[in-house]
Amino acid sequence: MMPRAALSILLLAGMILPIVTAAAPEAIHLPCSRTCGTGMPAKQNLTYPFGFSPGCPIQLNCTEDGDALIGDFLVQSMSPDTVAIAIKAKCDRPFGSIDHLYGRNYAPTAMNSVLLNNCAQTSPCDLPNTQVIQAQFQSLCEPSNKTHTNTSMSCYAEQANNYSTMFLNHTRLFALDCKHFLSSISLVEQNNVSASLGVQLLRLEWWVNGNECECSQDADCVQLSGLPNGGGNGFRCKCRDGFLGDGFLAGTGCRTGSPKRKKEETLKVLTIVLPLMVLFIVSILIMGVVSVIRRKRKFSEVLEDWEREYGPHRFKYKDLYIATKGFRDQELLGAGGFGRVYRGILPTSNIEIAVKKVSHESRQGMREFVAEIISIGRLRHRNLVSLLGYCRRKGELLLVYDYMSNGSLDRYLYNQPRATLNWMQRFRVIKGVASGLLYLHEGWEQVVIHRDIKASNILLDAEFNGRLGDFGLARLHDHGTDPQTTRVAGTVGYLAPEHTRTGKVTRSTDVFAFGAFLLEVACGRRPIEHGDTEDVILVDWVFSCWDRGDILEASDLTLGTESVEEEMELVLKLGLMCSHPDPLMRPTMRQVLQYLEGDLPMPELLSSGISSSRLTFVYSEGLDDLAVSCPSSKGKAFTDLSSVAESLLSGGR
Incomplete structure (x- = not known):
């Protein structure tokens, strides 16, 4: 849609242009084309009846550069009665080329002296400064005519023969039987002492054929005969x-051109147009100021005290708007309950970024927004998504991250058709996330409880390294202190049982979620899968497989035989251990990483008491017991294993 400022300018221009056009002189229609066939406009100021098109009474030739020619001779200038032709001195120019100067509508005037060479007959000629020109002729022509017996210069002029005529007589001129046409001197130059052969002119008189004058009413007609x-x-x-134009009815005619009339027309134009132009300029300035103010309001931002104290780099909203091309849908990477994420390229550095634009309706309010800025803004680990900065504009909250070119992990686990990851890549992602989580729990200046560990929050960089992101629910507390009780929040299927009962988050609740994540990656299934008749809880299903001695039957079928059985068994058992209903029975993230790296032997599940206590998985509020089973190696019927779901009071997404 056209902006209002541009529309106003067009409307104002539409009002002024007709007035300016009416006050300006009437456009001149040219019946003869002044453009060469090459497309170049004529360099000379041609007027009717001269031109390059076939309909012109006097049709001229032209060079590729737009120079007008008569025959092969350059047109120097024009007047209302004559045409000046430049005749460059040339010793071997054929005498017959003079014929090109005799046309249907033009001929050389008697006010020319023609310089000739190697003539059979001579003719008297009153040529001034003969000695100077003769010397120039000798130096020009004799070196190139050593084989010729006659290199004498001759000339022809009507006045020298006492003929009272307007034109050079063609018959008498050709009767001289000359071989070369050297140059010519016009009467205008004949009294010039410095006249030379360098640049000479020959004047032609021109006319339009006809017995009756066809001139405009403000023109005088000169009739010619013979x-x-x-x-x-x-x-x-x-x-x-007092009039301007060519004077011909077929041309532009004559129009008023007196200084007084011009002054009156100019005054009239200024009287009408000048005030409108001033109004036009003032209107543009006002609209420009309004546009700048609106633009500033569009990109205005909010800055509060806590941002000066805690905040990392703050981006300008304008830069993020340009980087994401106005947050258009083509740059959308994904959307969820917390908002929409867009791909962008920073205009100054060309760095690819991901911009999370938190929606106004999101349950993630200012508290969560501040938590993410304070926490992840200062965290630095190779397996955590780096927060580059943020931006606030009115009610909009924007976070700027490193761009992860391979997207989120869940896309490779569940999307159909699935873009699979091999077991080596998955195992590397698991160890990377474990390393990042250990850094959050023990390696930073404060304890960071992530509270939302799941496959969709694990992002993959260009080398498919796993990075933990989305710290919108993160909670911080000092080392050696107890975490504060908070409202239940997270994602169903990853919530520890004690969290839903007490509302307290600890490092152990993150370990429980990490256990669900381990089983998710190894099995290629969601923590809770809804079926037509029953729902399957992943941790209970894997436990039943282990209980029957077939724990590897729970592994992702798409992996085929490429997985390492020892590593797969380790991940499945470790997932069950981390998902233990008793938080005291779960390992720490330091122990988890040691198990994964092989630095610490994995204890048997029986020794932890997991087999006797069974597993209770938090699912949703008010659900009945669910039956889950694991297929035996011989394809027998499933063995039911009931699982009690506990209530959930969550603001999860």
């Missing part, structure tokens, strides 16, 4: 004083 080439009649038109 013209060369048949002795026909012709005429020329010339506008009277």
Whole structure:
């Protein structure tokens, strides 16, 4: 849709242009084309009846650069009655080329002296400064004519022969039987002492053929008779004083051009147009100021005290708007309950970023927003998604992350058709997330409880390394202190039982979620899968497989035989251990990483008491017992294993 400022400018221009056009002189229509066939406009100021198109009474030739020619001779200038032709001195120019100067509508005037060479007959010629020109002729022509017996220069002029005529007589001129046409000197230059062969002119008189004048009413007509080439009649038109134009009815005619009339028209134009132009300029300035103010409001931001104390780098909203191309749908990476994530490229550094634009309706409010800025903004670990900065604009909350080119892990586990990861890649992701989580629990200046560990919050970089992200629910407390009780929040299927009872989050509740994540990656199944007749809880299903001695039957079938059985068994058993209903029976993240790295032997599940206590998995509020089973190796019927679901008071997503 067209902006209002641009629309206003167009409307104002539409009002002014007709007035300016009405006050301006009437456009001149040119019946003869002044553009060469090459597309170049004529360098000379051509007027009717001269031009390059076939319909012109006097059609000229032209060079590729737009120079007008008569024959092969360059047109120097034009006047209402004559045309000046430049005749460059040339010793070997054929005498017959003079014929090109005799046309249907033009011929050389008697006010020319023609310089010739190697003539059979001579003719007297009143040529001034003969010695100077003769010397130039000798130096120009004799070196190139050593084989010729006659290199004498001759000239021809009508006045020297006492003929009272307007034109050079074509018959007498050719009767001299000359071989070369050297140059010519016009009467205008004949009294010039410095006249030379360098640049000479020959003047042609021109006319339009016809017995009757076809001139405009403000033009005078000059009638000519006894013209060369048949002795026909012709005429020329010339506008009277105070008028401009070519004077011909077929041309532009004559229009008022007196200084007084011009002054009146100029005054009229200024009187009408100048106030409108001033109004136009003032309107543009006002609209420009309004546009700047609106633009500043559009990109205005909010800055509070806590941001100065805690906040990392703050981005300008304008830069993020440009980077994401206005947050258009083509740049959308994903959307969820917490908002929408867009891909962008920073305009100054060309760095790829991911911008999470928290929605106004999101349950993640200012408290969570501040928590994410304070926590992840200062965290630095290779297996954590780096928060580059943030932005606040009115009610909008924006977080800027490193761009993870391979997206989230759940896309490779569940999307159909699935973009699979091999077991080596999955195992590396598991160890990477474990390392990042250990850093949060023990390696930073405070304890960070993530509270939302799951496959969709694990992002993969260009080398498919796993990075834990989305710290919107994170909670911090000092080492050696007890965490504060909070409302139950997280994702169903990853919540520890004690968290739903007490509302307290600890490092052990993160370990429980990590256990569900381990089983999720190894089995390629969600923590809770809804079926037509019954729902399957992943941790109970894996436990039943282990209980029957077939724990590897729970592994992802898409992996085929490429997985390492020892590593797969380790991950499945470790997932069950981390998902133990008793938080005291769960390992720490340091122990988990040691198990995964092989630095600490994995204890038997029986020794932890997991087989006797069974597993209770938090599912949803008010659910009945569910039956789950694991297929035996011989394909027999499933063995039911009931699982009690506890109530959930969560603001999860």
